[in-house]
Amino acid sequence: MSVNSITLVGRAGRDPEVRYFESGTVVANLTLAVNRRSRDDEPDWFNLEIWGKQAQVAADYVRKGSLLGIIGSFKLDRWTDKATGEERSKPVVRVDRLELLGSKRDAEAGAFSGGGNYGGGAPSEEEVPF
Template sequence: MSLNIVTLVGRVGGDPDVKYFESGKVVCNLTLAVNRRTRRTDEPDWFNLEMWDKTAEIAANYVRKGSLIGVKGSLKFDYWEDRATGVQRSKPVIRVEQLELLGSKRDNNENMAQASYEEF
């Protein structure tokens, strides 16, 4: 038996990075800060999230920096070769299957107003 399930709740670290492909596929990448309680302070752990298709479109339309979200997915690793050094690199990524928009509507409206204000 094997099991690969990750469940996280936290705040989005930046606006979604969305890419549309000619095939019709959509991918959305985000960072998520999840507080880890220590004796002195809450320290955030940062996670890279990857969403595809309908989930990616929902994130692109409704998620902004600071949004409180919950995700459920699986852990995977992206591998690549560094162009400058030729060294093999990797990073852990959460492949999101379920996205929950948390927080109040007021929080979301404030985040949207903040994002609009920051654009000017």
């Protein structure tokens, strides 16, 4: 049995780079900064690759600083550098599921924008289940 699954929550390091293909396929690439437990440590950076409808969502709604949750799998992109002829590689997380958790501006304004609650605003006491 083999398992290749990665779950991350972090902030977009830049706006997505989006490419549209003649076939209609869309791909978005961006970086994700994930903080470590200690605030003194530098964040870990991940390269994300998002395809299809979720890539279009990323293109439309993700901006630098957006808080994202992702589920995906690890892959290693390999290529030959055209200038030097050297073999190169880069670790990439291919995103299977993208959750928009809010933007940095939302957090600073104190707005609640939990997964899927795109209307914003904190839930009333009647909506809280406990």
